[in-house]
Amino acid sequence: KQEVTQIPAALSVPEGENLVLNCSFTDSAIYNLQWFRQDPGKGLTSLLLIQSSQREQTSGRLNASLDKSSGRSTLYIAASQPGDSATYLCAVWGGNQFYFGTGTSLTVIP
Protein backbone atom coordinates (compact mmCIF):
# COMPACT_ATOMS: atom_id res chain seq x y z
CA LYS A 1 0.00 0.00 0.00
CA GLN A 2 1.23 3.47 -0.86
CA GLU A 3 2.58 5.44 2.08
CA VAL A 4 3.32 9.14 1.88
CA THR A 5 5.52 10.90 4.40
CA GLN A 6 6.29 14.57 4.81
CA ILE A 7 9.25 16.08 6.58
CA PRO A 8 9.39 18.19 8.62
CA ALA A 9 6.08 17.94 10.44
CA ALA A 10 6.37 21.56 11.49
CA LEU A 11 8.53 24.45 10.38
CA SER A 12 8.90 27.99 11.61
CA VAL A 13 10.89 30.54 9.61
CA PRO A 14 11.34 34.32 9.60
CA GLU A 15 9.71 36.26 6.82
CA GLY A 16 11.74 36.46 3.62
CA GLU A 17 13.46 33.12 3.94
CA ASN A 18 13.41 30.52 1.22
CA LEU A 19 12.32 27.08 2.38
CA VAL A 20 11.88 23.53 1.20
CA LEU A 21 9.22 21.03 2.17
CA ASN A 22 9.81 17.36 1.52
CA CYS A 23 7.49 14.56 0.51
CA SER A 24 8.37 10.91 -0.02
CA PHE A 25 6.28 8.01 -1.24
CA THR A 26 6.90 4.28 -1.21
CA ASP A 27 5.39 3.17 -4.53
CA SER A 28 6.78 4.93 -7.59
CA ALA A 29 3.89 3.77 -9.79
CA ILE A 30 1.98 7.03 -9.58
CA TYR A 31 0.00 9.02 -12.11
CA ASN A 32 0.67 12.41 -10.61
CA LEU A 33 1.58 14.24 -7.42
CA GLN A 34 -0.17 17.28 -6.10
CA TRP A 35 0.70 19.83 -3.44
CA PHE A 36 -2.12 21.40 -1.44
CA ARG A 37 -2.44 24.14 1.10
CA GLN A 38 -4.86 23.85 4.00
CA ASP A 39 -5.68 26.73 6.32
CA PRO A 40 -7.00 25.87 9.81
CA GLY A 41 -10.54 24.50 9.66
CA LYS A 42 -10.68 24.90 5.90
CA GLY A 43 -10.62 22.68 2.85
CA LEU A 44 -7.78 22.12 0.43
CA THR A 45 -6.40 24.56 -2.10
CA SER A 46 -4.44 23.01 -4.93
CA LEU A 47 -1.05 24.63 -5.43
CA LEU A 48 0.77 22.57 -8.01
CA LEU A 49 0.11 19.38 -9.95
CA ILE A 50 2.99 17.40 -11.43
CA GLN A 51 2.22 14.64 -13.88
CA SER A 52 4.31 11.48 -13.57
CA SER A 53 6.15 12.35 -16.78
CA GLN A 54 7.14 15.80 -15.54
CA ARG A 55 10.07 16.83 -13.38
CA GLU A 56 8.82 20.13 -11.99
CA GLN A 57 6.12 22.74 -11.99
CA THR A 58 6.27 26.40 -11.08
CA SER A 59 3.67 28.90 -10.00
CA GLY A 60 4.80 32.29 -8.77
CA ARG A 61 7.01 31.83 -5.73
CA LEU A 62 6.34 28.10 -5.63
CA ASN A 63 8.32 25.40 -7.36
CA ALA A 64 7.63 21.71 -7.01
CA SER A 65 9.90 18.96 -8.23
CA LEU A 66 9.28 15.27 -8.71
CA ASP A 67 11.75 12.40 -8.80
CA LYS A 68 9.49 9.44 -9.34
CA SER A 69 12.23 6.84 -9.37
CA SER A 70 13.41 7.78 -5.91
CA GLY A 71 9.90 8.46 -4.62
CA ARG A 72 10.50 12.07 -3.70
CA SER A 73 9.04 15.49 -4.26
CA THR A 74 9.97 18.87 -2.88
CA LEU A 75 8.04 22.11 -2.63
CA TYR A 76 10.23 25.18 -2.70
CA ILE A 77 8.78 28.45 -1.43
CA ALA A 78 10.78 31.55 -2.23
CA ALA A 79 10.75 34.73 -0.16
CA SER A 80 8.27 33.42 2.38
CA GLN A 81 5.52 35.71 3.67
CA PRO A 82 3.31 35.54 6.79
CA GLY A 83 0.40 34.75 4.50
CA ASP A 84 2.13 31.52 3.55
CA SER A 85 1.47 30.18 7.05
CA ALA A 86 -0.66 27.06 6.65
CA THR A 87 -0.40 23.29 6.49
CA TYR A 88 1.00 21.92 3.25
CA LEU A 89 -0.06 18.49 2.10
CA CYS A 90 1.32 16.41 -0.70
CA ALA A 91 -0.76 13.68 -2.28
CA VAL A 92 -0.04 11.06 -4.90
CA TRP A 93 -2.68 9.81 -7.28
CA GLY A 94 -2.40 6.06 -7.76
CA GLY A 95 -5.06 5.73 -10.42
CA ASN A 96 -8.10 5.27 -8.25
CA GLN A 97 -7.44 7.31 -5.15
CA PHE A 98 -5.28 9.94 -3.55
CA TYR A 99 -2.81 9.01 -0.85
CA PHE A 100 -2.14 11.99 1.37
CA GLY A 101 0.96 12.80 3.33
CA THR A 102 0.95 13.74 6.97
CA GLY A 103 1.44 17.42 6.23
CA THR A 104 3.93 20.13 7.17
CA SER A 105 2.67 22.94 9.35
CA LEU A 106 4.43 26.13 8.27
CA THR A 107 4.62 29.32 10.31
CA VAL A 108 6.22 32.38 8.77
CA ILE A 109 7.14 34.90 11.45
CA PRO A 110 6.83 38.59 10.52
Place this chain on the structure above:
Amino acid sequence: GAVVSQHPSWVICKSGTSVKIECRSLDFQATTMFWYRQFPKQSLMLMATSNEGSKATYEQGVEKDKFLINHASLTLSTLTVTSAHPEDSSFYICSAWLSSGATDTQYFGPGTRLTVL
Protein backbone atom coordinates in the same frame (compact mmCIF):
# COMPACT_ATOMS: atom_id res chain seq x y z
CA GLY B 1 -11.89 27.11 -12.16
CA ALA B 2 -14.16 24.28 -11.08
CA VAL B 3 -15.90 24.74 -7.75
CA VAL B 4 -17.11 22.17 -5.25
CA SER B 5 -19.35 23.20 -2.39
CA GLN B 6 -20.32 21.45 0.81
CA HIS B 7 -23.30 22.05 3.03
CA PRO B 8 -23.41 22.60 5.88
CA SER B 9 -19.98 24.01 6.67
CA TRP B 10 -20.42 23.00 10.27
CA VAL B 11 -23.00 21.09 12.27
CA ILE B 12 -23.51 20.19 15.89
CA CYS B 13 -25.83 17.32 16.73
CA LYS B 14 -26.84 15.14 19.63
CA SER B 15 -25.59 11.61 20.00
CA GLY B 16 -27.87 9.13 18.28
CA THR B 17 -29.15 11.46 15.60
CA SER B 18 -28.32 11.36 11.89
CA VAL B 19 -26.61 14.08 9.92
CA LYS B 20 -26.56 14.59 6.16
CA ILE B 21 -23.72 16.38 4.40
CA GLU B 22 -24.06 17.50 0.79
CA CYS B 23 -21.29 17.79 -1.77
CA ARG B 24 -22.03 19.60 -5.02
CA SER B 25 -19.99 20.26 -8.12
CA LEU B 26 -21.22 23.71 -9.12
CA ASP B 27 -20.03 24.12 -12.68
CA PHE B 28 -19.18 20.66 -13.91
CA GLN B 29 -20.52 17.14 -13.84
CA ALA B 30 -18.74 14.56 -11.76
CA THR B 31 -19.38 10.88 -12.23
CA THR B 32 -17.05 10.20 -9.32
CA MET B 33 -16.84 11.92 -5.98
CA PHE B 34 -14.74 11.04 -2.97
CA TRP B 35 -15.36 11.40 0.74
CA TYR B 36 -12.52 11.97 3.18
CA ARG B 37 -12.28 12.26 6.92
CA GLN B 38 -9.68 14.29 8.75
CA PHE B 39 -8.93 14.17 12.45
CA PRO B 40 -7.20 17.11 14.14
CA LYS B 41 -3.60 17.51 13.06
CA GLN B 42 -3.83 14.43 10.88
CA SER B 43 -4.00 13.92 7.17
CA LEU B 44 -7.00 13.09 5.04
CA MET B 45 -8.16 9.50 5.01
CA LEU B 46 -10.29 8.26 2.14
CA MET B 47 -13.59 6.88 3.37
CA ALA B 48 -15.33 5.95 0.15
CA THR B 49 -15.56 6.48 -3.56
CA SER B 50 -18.98 7.54 -4.79
CA ASN B 51 -20.03 6.76 -8.35
CA GLU B 52 -23.14 8.28 -9.88
CA GLY B 53 -25.92 5.77 -10.20
CA SER B 54 -24.17 2.95 -8.40
CA LYS B 55 -23.20 1.87 -4.93
CA ALA B 56 -20.28 3.52 -3.23
CA THR B 57 -17.02 1.71 -2.70
CA TYR B 58 -15.92 1.88 0.91
CA GLU B 59 -12.39 1.68 2.20
CA GLN B 60 -11.45 -1.03 4.63
CA GLY B 61 -12.60 -0.27 8.13
CA VAL B 62 -15.33 2.17 7.12
CA GLU B 63 -18.81 1.02 8.12
CA LYS B 64 -21.06 1.39 5.11
CA ASP B 65 -24.22 1.09 7.21
CA LYS B 66 -23.06 3.96 9.37
CA PHE B 67 -21.80 6.24 6.63
CA LEU B 68 -24.45 6.16 3.93
CA ILE B 69 -23.42 7.61 0.60
CA ASN B 70 -25.79 8.52 -2.20
CA HIS B 71 -24.71 9.87 -5.58
CA ALA B 72 -28.05 10.38 -7.26
CA SER B 73 -26.98 12.96 -9.84
CA LEU B 74 -23.86 14.07 -11.66
CA THR B 75 -23.55 17.13 -9.44
CA LEU B 76 -24.56 15.89 -6.00
CA SER B 77 -23.30 13.32 -3.55
CA THR B 78 -24.50 13.04 0.04
CA LEU B 79 -22.93 11.50 3.11
CA THR B 80 -25.25 10.62 5.95
CA VAL B 81 -23.74 9.81 9.32
CA THR B 82 -26.33 7.61 10.98
CA SER B 83 -26.73 7.30 14.73
CA ALA B 84 -23.85 9.66 15.26
CA HIS B 85 -21.61 9.31 18.31
CA PRO B 86 -18.94 11.61 19.72
CA GLU B 87 -16.19 9.55 18.06
CA ASP B 88 -17.70 10.50 14.69
CA SER B 89 -16.80 14.12 15.36
CA SER B 90 -14.40 15.06 12.62
CA PHE B 91 -13.80 17.22 9.56
CA TYR B 92 -15.36 15.68 6.46
CA ILE B 93 -14.14 16.75 3.03
CA CYS B 94 -15.47 15.72 -0.36
CA SER B 95 -13.87 16.00 -3.76
CA ALA B 96 -15.21 15.72 -7.27
CA TRP B 97 -13.38 14.29 -10.23
CA LEU B 98 -13.33 16.36 -13.39
CA SER B 99 -12.23 14.47 -16.44
CA SER B 100 -11.29 16.77 -19.32
CA GLY B 101 -9.37 15.28 -22.19
CA ALA B 102 -5.92 14.20 -21.15
CA THR B 103 -6.08 15.65 -17.67
CA ASP B 104 -8.10 14.36 -14.75
CA THR B 105 -8.28 16.65 -11.74
CA GLN B 106 -9.93 16.45 -8.38
CA TYR B 107 -11.47 19.54 -6.87
CA PHE B 108 -12.01 19.63 -3.14
CA GLY B 109 -14.87 21.05 -1.17
CA PRO B 110 -14.34 23.41 1.78
CA GLY B 111 -15.15 20.71 4.32
CA THR B 112 -17.81 20.16 6.97
CA ARG B 113 -17.00 20.23 10.66
CA LEU B 114 -19.18 17.72 12.53
CA THR B 115 -19.39 17.84 16.31
CA VAL B 116 -21.44 15.18 18.07
CA LEU B 117 -22.35 15.96 21.66
